[in-house]
Amino acid sequence: MNDTTTDNDVTAWLHxxxxxxxQALDLALREMYAALHGLAQGKLRQNRSERTLSATALVNEAYLKVFGNNAGPVWDDRGHMLGVAARAMREVLIDAARRRKAAKRPQEADRLQLTEIAASVGNDTDPAALSDCLDELERLDPRQAQIVTLRFFVGLSAEDIGATLGISPSTVQREWRVARAWLQRELNR
Structure with missing residues (x-):
């Protein structure tokens, strides 16, 4: 967000x-696009040599997933909007990893670590298995799934996730540890 725009401004525009x-929707979407683009740049910068998607491509593909049917969602507030965008970005990254994995001979430069979770269980983590595990976590504990999605696919800090979800950063960290351990266990099966 720019220096003069607040979360409350975005929420008011959405209402x-x-x-x-x-015009209010346009303002909200422009602000969120800029914020998501910045987050995507930071997230992809972490894996600079291992990515094929640009931040712009990632945000644009996520936008198409959200608005592809011309009947975009109705958001309650900035946090809800960010959650929808994070879910779409997660799907784009997993789809990209699936496409690379399906290639006959993927080049080293085309590999993308989906998350630190995937890296911790090995580079050969199946994107479909990761997606299935995240879907199962969402069924078991939606808040933990949101924390994982916001942390890895949007790149938010514990403080930002806490503000988005309305919980304390220490709760985010605690639930993050539990979710990460659960995902590692499931992916190692």
Whole structure:
């Protein structure tokens, strides 16, 4: 977000958009696009030599996933909007990893570590297995699944995740440790 825009501004724009104000929706989407682009740049910068997607491509593909049917979701607030975008970014990254894995001879430069979780259980982690584990975690504990998605696929800190979900950073860290251990166990099976 720029220096003068607050979470409350975005939330207010979303409420006005729900009431039919197209300009408010445009303002909210522009602000969130810029914020997500910055987060995607930071996240992809961590794996610079191992990626094939640019931050712009990642955010654009996620945008298409959210708005592909021309009937985008109705958001309650900035946190809800960020969660929807994070889920879409997760799907884009997993789809990209599946495509690379399906290639006959993927080049070393084309490999993308989906997450630290995948790296900790080995580079040969099947993207479909990771996706299935995340879906199962979402069924068992939706908040932990949100924490994993916001942390790895959007790159938010514990403080930012806590603010987005309305919980303390220490709760985010505690639930993150539990979710990470559960995912590692499931992926090692």
């Amino acid at each position: 006005r958009a729900r009431a039919g104000d197209a």
